[in-house]
Amino acid sequence: MGIKPNNENNSSTDGDIKLKSGREGLMGWLNPTRYGWERVSYWLQRLTGVGLLIYFIGHIYETSSLVNGINAWNSMLELTQTPGGHIFLLLVIGASTFHTVNGLRLIFTESGIGLGRPGRPDYPYDATSLNYKQKSGIWVAMLLAAIAMLYGGMVMFGDVN
Amino acid sequence: MSEETKKIKLKVYRTNYKKEEPPHYDEFDVSVKRWTTVLDALLDAKSYSDSSLGIRYSCRMASCGSCGMKINGKPRLACYTKISELNDQTIVCDPLPSFPRIRDLVTDFTEFFAHHKKIEPYIHNDKVPIEVVNKDDLVEFKQTPEDVDKYLQFSYCIKCGLCYSACPTVATDTKFPGPQALSQTYRYMADTRDSGESTRLDIIDDRHGVWRCHFAGSCSNVCPKGVDPALGIQLLKGHLIGITKNDKKIATLRSKEE
Ligand code: HEM
Ligand code: SF4
Ligand code: FES
Numbered sequence: 136m137g138i139k140p141n142n143e144n145n146s147s148t149d150g151d152i153k154l155k156s157g158r159e160g161l162m163g164w165l166n167p168t169r170y171g172w173e174r175v176s177y178w179l180q181r182l183t184g185v186g187l188l189i190y191f192i193g194h195i196y197e198t199s200s201l202v203n204g205i206n207a208w209n210s211m212l213e214l215t216q217t218p219g220g221h222i223f224l225l226l227v228i229g230a231s232t233f234h235t236v237n238g239l240r241l242i243f244t245e246s247g248i249g250l251g252r253p254g255r256p257d258y259p260y261d262a263t264s265l266n267y268k269q270k271s272g273i274w275v276a277m278l279l280a281a282i283a284m285l286y287g288g289m290v291m292f293g294d295v296n
Numbered sequence: 297m298s299e300e301t302k303k304i305k306l307k308v309y310r311t312n313y314k315k316e317e318p319p320h321y322d323e324f325d326v327s328v329k330r331w332t333t334v335l336d337a338l339l340d341a342k343s344y345s346d347s348s349l350g351i352r353y354s355c356r357m358a359s360c361g362s363c364g365m366k367i368n369g370k371p372r373l374a375c376y377t378k379i380s381e382l383n384d385q386t387i388v389c390d391p392l393p394s395f396p397r398i399r400d401l402v403t404d405f406t407e408f409f410a411h412h413k414k415i416e417p418y419i420h421n422d423k424v425p426i427e428v429v430n431k432d433d434l435v436e437f438k439q440t441p442e443d444v445d446k447y448l449q450f451s452y453c454i455k456c457g458l459c460y461s462a463c464p465t466v467a468t469d470t471k472f473p474g475p476q477a478l479s480q481t482y483r484y485m486a487d488t489r490d491s492g493e494s495t496r497l498d499i500i501d502d503r504h505g506v507w508r509c510h511f512a513g514s515c516s517n518v519c520p521k522g523v524d525p526a527l528g529i530q531l532l533k534g535h536l537i538g539i540t541k542n543d544k545k546i547a548t549l550r551s552k553e554e
Contacts (some may be wrong), residue, residue: 154396154404155313163393163467169369170462173513173526177464180510245511247527247534253486256449256522264527265513 173265176273180237183230190227221291228287233280240272301327304379306337307388308349312399321388322346328379334367334387335374338401350400358520361456365401366390371458371518392461407470408457411477415499417484420492423549437489437547446544450483450528452521459515459525471504475515478506479528485535488547497536506532 167178197214200207214220243249244264251263306326311319324341335353342349351374353363358376365374368382371392379387395403418426428434459475460466466474473481481500484490500506509529516526534540 170514177512260522262516
């Protein structure tokens with residue numbers, strides 16, 4: 136995967152190094168467990184964001200069925216009244232809660248708020264930006280998503296109606 | 297001499313693209329002690345088992361940034377990682393992800409260095425010529441210890457590439473400057489001697505620039521020098537959207553008489 140050897144840097148002795156790109160690509164993205172909670176947050180925010188986008192498009196399609204009359208709308212609604220539909224809606228509830236709460240955290244952290252100040256590094260060189268104050272926002276988002284899903288599950292699967 | 301010795305298995309990624317040799321792992325049994333580093337173990341294997349093993353290193357003390365590799369799934373410096381801290385019987389060494397591979401554990405840093413070079417990583421100051429022709433032109437900036445603290449940690453970067461290798465954006469975008477170059481942009485912005493802010497911000501405020509960072513924090517998770525590149529990048533973004541002000545005063549020069 137031809138990066139030209141740069142003779143200016145004498146990185147080559149015979150002018151013909153064969154290289155292979157070592158990029159992980161999507162495979163690297165798929166495993167969020169190696170680099171701490173912020174990587175999990177990044178992974179979930181993208182997963183839930185794209186998930187919500189797909190749901191949003193589907194939701195427009197679903198609600199727009201109303202223009203075809205009340206029967207079309209009702210048959211659409213029935214889709215969500217199945218166990219499969221309930222589980223799907225549970226995922227939407229969890230995803231939107233996590234995405235919103237963690238999204239608020241990201242608005243602050245990605246503007247440099249709550250990450251601490253630069254200073255003199257000292258052994259063992261823990262990064263101030265990975266502090267527990269901002270990290271706990273990820274846990275709060277996950278916890279609230281779990282509570283919302285629990286409540287939603289009770290409403291949908293419990294004999295409320 | 298009562299130090300405990302233990303046997304571990306070292307699994308090393310081997311390949312030679314020039315000889316069309318397909319990638320595979322070679323295993324070495326190495327005796328290690330409490331303080332044996334991964335680099336020590338690799339050199340042991342190279343000395344006594346297979347001298348063709350390709351590794352790059354120099355200082356052996358986390359200063360030169362040459363020995364970065366993926367050790368047990370994470371980018372680390374081989375000379376700064378003790379076998380004992382990995383808590384594993386098998387140590388797996390792979391070349392650094394996101395770097396083109398040359399042979400065995402040796403990777404090509406051309407592109408990484410090019411990203412660093414692109415942000416013009418040296419002091420820009422209109423009052424001072426970049427090239428000193430006359431010895432009398434040599435000048436000194438006045439900077440307080442507090443001024444230094446604002447950028448010192450970023451200047452500890454040894455260009456080892458671990459952050460670049462851990463970054464999920466770098467993994468899919470070759471044009472993204474990466475955590476190293478971006479945090480160095482912040483380093484010069486925070487330095488009172490430098491007045492090149494707008495030049496550099498123009499370079500990184502780009503479609504493939506600083507906004508591709510989503511604070512996955514992986515760079516700061518692996519940096520061995522406490523640079524905390526993620527902090528520098530988020531502060532940079534905060535500055536670009538006007539949340540944090542950079543009200544630095546450009547340092548004055550000390551006259552010869554002072
Ligand atoms: C008030 C609610 C919401 C908040 C506070 C919020 C916040 C955010 C933030 C801060 C990001 C950027 C994260 C990053 O830099 O990686 C983001 C990304 C995203 N959001 Fe939202 N969001 C909300 C609602 C939604 C909704 C309703 C949708 C779908 C229709 C959505 C879809 C997305 C998508 C697709 C991304 C891109 C993900 C990525 O590139 O990683 N968001 N959101
Ligand atoms: S910021 Fe840290 S991890 Fe990245 S190149 Fe510099 S020293 Fe290495
Ligand atoms: S050999 Fe110099 S950093 Fe490891």
